[in-house]
Amino acid sequence: FRSRYGRFDSRDGKNGWIADYRGLHHLRDGQWVSFPELGMFAGFKDYFQTRYFRVLDLGDSRALLLFPEKLAIFSALTKELAPLRLPEPAGRLGPWVSFERGPEGDVWLVGAKGVAHFF
Numbered sequence: 001f002r003s004r005y006g007r008f009d010s011r012d013g014k015n016g017w018i019a020d021y022r023g024l025h026h027l028r029d030g031q032w033v034s035f036p037e038l039g040m041f042a043g044f045k046d047y048f049q050t051r052y053f054r055v056l057d058l059g060d061s062r063a064l065l066l067f068p069e070k071l072a073i074f075s076a077l078t079k080e081l082a083p084l085r086l087p088e089p090a091g092r093l094g095p096w097v098s099f100e101r102g103p104e105g106d107v108w109l110v111g112a113k114g115v116a117h118f119f
Contacts, residue, residue, distance in 0.1 A: 015028045019055040023037065024063070026063070033076060054098060056099060071096070094114070
């Protein structure tokens with residue numbers, strides 16, 4: 001599978017996720033499954049905002065998705081997208097810019113006004 005726009009993220013080095021303009025793609029046991037309805041451009045009215053769309057592998061065929069206005073967990077098994085409510089003070093970070101996996105496997109959210117440990 002090739003993608004010029006996405007970055008593959010994997011917790012175990014075998015299974016994982018990538019997002020690009022064609023959809024969200026999950027690699028599990030050597031097989032790719034695509035979810036075109038969840039690509040970089042899905043639901044974005046402003047093309048410029050697509051640069052903020054990111055995906056991190058949570059394991060168990062689940063992915064953490066960063067949209068410009070929300071975070072959500074997607075399950076490849078159930079095909080459900082569940083928005084996450086963020087506790088304060090995360091709301092004070094401003095608009096989401098990115099997220100990254102820390103060295104211990106934890107997740108850090110990056111906002112326009114600061115950084116917060118998420119889980």
